[in-house]
Amino acid sequence: MNKPIYYEQYQIGDTRSAYGRTITEADIVLHAGQTGDFYPHHMDAEWCKTQEFQRRIAHGTLIFSVGIGMTAGDINPVAFSYGYDRLRFIKPVFIGDTIYAKVTIKEKRDHPKRTNSGFVVELVEVINQHDELVLVCEHLLLTEKQSV
Template sequence: MGKYFIGQKASFGKTITEADLAQFAGISGDFNPIHIDSEYAKQTRFGQRIAHGMLTTSLLSGLLGMHLPGKGSVYLGQTLRFVKPVFIGDTVTAQAEVVQFDPDKGIMKLRTECLKQDGTLVLEGEATMLVPREETAR
């Protein structure tokens, strides 16, 4: 039996902070007022600032790069569907489940999703990862 198997799961969670939004805006260059301007955001359908969608997505990067498949793995692709907004103070848990794995090619497909602390689905998709060979995965 190998290191990876269909149905294998992992998760990683983080509470989204004011600093996260500010830092992500600085890194990405996305200063959309929906993310950084409270007065502007109050007038939107959300009634408050929302986290950048790609900030939420970045939790998947942490999960996949560090936990499953883990260190040495490389993203080949990611589909995304944003379902609900994430607000400052929400705790978001990124989850992944192996749905397909070809050990000869080292290609893994995972169902990915992010949920808020109350179980609300905020993001879903599928990741394709290049997995390191067993020798380099140690």
């Protein structure tokens, strides 16, 4: 859908949630191949048995990518992603874990130079099947103002 949502229409505290997605071994192997990150934490089951978590963990960047992808929905033709701040990997995600994403409008602020645009800050929380926070970040949207 291409429905414009202008800066003024975003309301602090509004939320939306995304469906779940189970992380598979194939996800981890594909991500390792795409990024070149073949560290044993992700790829070597025997080595992982000697480490704190006792099993392979998904790449943080994989969980970030999947989590953000799950939050993408309707296309807003008057806004675009400006970037991400305060990205933290809180807990590991393992093969077979199912993650969910929740987005909350956290903040709105004017653009320092563009009077026709403002920033909308979305708090993105990725949660596992045990309701544990595994990743958090802030997504910045540069959004057009309707009344300039």
